[in-house]
Amino acid sequence: MADLLSTLSLRETEIPNRIAVSPMCQYSCKSDGLATDWHQVHLGSRAVGGAGIVMTEATAVEPRGRITPYDLGIWSDEHAAALEPITEFIRDQGSVPGIQLAHAGHKASKTRPWEGNVPKQPDEGGWEVLSPSPSAYPPFDGDRPALCKADADDIQGVIDAYRAASERSLEAGFEIAEVHAAHGYLLHEFLSPVTNRRTDNYGGSFENRTRLLREVVTAVRDVWPAEKPLFVRISGTDWLEVRESWNIEQSMRLADDLARLGVDLIDVSSGGLHPEQEAPGGPNFQVPLAERVRRGTDVAVGAVGGITEPQQADALVRNGRADIVLVGREFLRDPYFGLRAVGDLERDPDDIAEQWPVQYRRAVNK
Ligand code: FNR
Numbered sequence: 001m002a003d004l005l006s007t008l009s010l011r012e013t014e015i016p017n018r019i020a021v022s023p024m025c026q027y028s029c030k031s032d033g034l035a036t037d038w039h040q041v042h043l044g045s046r047a048v049g050g051a052g053i054v055m056t057e058a059t060a061v062e063p064r065g066r067i068t069p070y071d072l073g074i075w076s077d078e079h080a081a082a083l084e085p086i087t088e089f090i091r092d093q094g095s096v097p098g099i100q101l102a103h104a105g106h107k108a109s110k111t112r113p114w115e116g117n118v119p120k121q122p123d124e125g126g127w128e129v130l131s132p133s134p135s136a137y138p139p140f141d142g143d144r145p146a147l148c149k150a151d152a153d154d155i156q157g158v159i160d161a162y163r164a165a166s167e168r169s170l171e172a173g174f175e176i177a178e179v180h181a182a183h184g185y186l187l188h189e190f191l192s193p194v195t196n197r198r199t200d201n202y203g204g205s206f207e208n209r210t211r212l213l214r215e216v217v218t219a220v221r222d223v224w225p226a227e228k229p230l231f232v233r234i235s236g237t238d239w240l241e242v243r244e245s246w247n248i249e250q251s252m253r254l255a256d257d258l259a260r261l262g263v264d265l266i267d268v269s270s271g272g273l274h275p276e277q278e279a280p281g282g283p284n285f286q287v288p289l290a291e292r293v294r295r296g297t298d299v300a301v302g303a304v305g306g307i308t309e310p311q312q313a314d315a316l317v318r319n320g321r322a323d324i325v326l327v328g329r330e331f332l333r334d335p336y337f338g339l340r341a342v343g344d345l346e347r348d349p350d351d352i353a354e355q356w357p358v359q360y361r362r363a364v365n366k
Contacts, residue, residue, distance in 0.1 A: 002345035004314035012227035020053035022328035033073025050338020058102035065103035087173030098176035105186025106131035178231035183272030236289030310341035
């Protein structure tokens, strides 16, 4: 069997293959953060389509942590109840449901991408957003939103919100929790010296800048059952070589710290913090970062970015560059990417049929 199609056990969770749906915002709630039929069909299709892990989009742990008013949220029991039928369906297909727990920090309160992705001021239906250091905010696009520097109560509030969101994720039936600490959102804003100019315990040294993430992870691990895996998505680098910024060496050190706190897999993305980033693109563009973390630490890693072909994904696992492969845009083009991988990588039609949904087996070429 191809390595991509082999199972992976993390704690007591068995993942049926190494293919994960990368978290992708759908901006498809009715401005209340509750999951809709869109989420059921969108995530459900990818479970039918053979993904080993179906990860939700960035799901806000508190209302002001949403990127737009239409983001998914998990800040009340009602939110958990709306997600429950989705996790049940994913599980029924043999896939593992995961939830990405997020806080957008100073990249919150925007319009949707198809509305321009521009900041929404409080008098336009937006809200005051949280930032480690307002003066350091690099406007990625458009005007600045109304910023509020995180004080001690805000910081404790974020930690508490992550803890409560994890408890609710469990009630909703998720098997994997992923803390979103990448792409210039709140936790990454604290990690990077570009956006964190604080002079208290949460800014300055590596230890101080990583403190909020470590406290969040500790709170989540505290309530997330010992038998269930915990992931953290990081930006492996800010792609800003010309200034003091977050880089791969710090990411490797962080990965070790997170593993000690009970994190099972580091999902290695990159960038998203500053408009002057010089990020590469194309096939496997972030894989070297994942590989560095995997080779330099004892923690499992996920590779993401520019992975579009089953053979390509299989080679990443086979050659020890990653433990799982997260696929984003290709899963938008082809919800059945997982079934395609089985078809491409298995030789025996019976083996293919076995890994396809029973309802679809007559479509396997024999
Ligand atoms: C994303 N991405 C993303 N990342 C994340 O951590 N949380 C999120 O909610 C989102 N939302 C999102 C929406 C859409 C429409 C896209 C296309 C992307 C990034 C995504 O998970 C992935 O890391 C990148 O797209 C790179 O992988 P691919 O697309 O090259 O496979």
